[in-house]
Amino acid sequence: MSEMxxxxxxxxxxxxxxxxxxxxxxxGQRKDSKTGDLIAAHFIQEVICKTKDRIVLTASWNGGVSKNPYLSFKFKGGAVGDPVEIIWTDNQGKTERATALIS
Structure with a gap:
């Protein structure tokens, strides 16, 4: 299971x-070291960040982003205690979401 x-x-x-x-x-271009078979492409395609139903970031990614990606960004208009939600969807249709409060 993934984690954010x-x-x-x-x-x-x-x-x-x-x-x-x-x-x-x-x-999707790396080979399994034991079998020599290509490992299927599996990467995050879209990342969305919302605060109070307002989208503050949208990112489109591809297979060129490293394993366990780190994302950092700034936005204006937040307040202490407001929720920040990040949602990603990968090329296999899985979606993950997590929320934190602004401190």
Whole structure:
């Protein structure tokens, strides 16, 4: 099962969000060392971050992003105690979501 760790901290009028996502991020071009077969592509395609039903970040990814990706970004308009939700969807249709409160 995948896991996400999120931290969101307000400093002045900017909220800094840091997120670590557990995901294999296979690009479909690597071979299994034992069988020599290609490992199927399995990567996060879309990442969305919301706060109070407002989208503050949308990212489109591909197989070029490393295993267990780390994402950090800033946005304005957050307040202490507001929820920050990150949702990702991978190329196999799996969706993962996690929420943290701004501190």
């Amino acid at each position: 760790k999120i931290r969101a901290k307000l400093s002045g009028d900017e909220t800094t969000v840091k997120c670590l996502m557990s995901h294999p991020m296979e690009n």
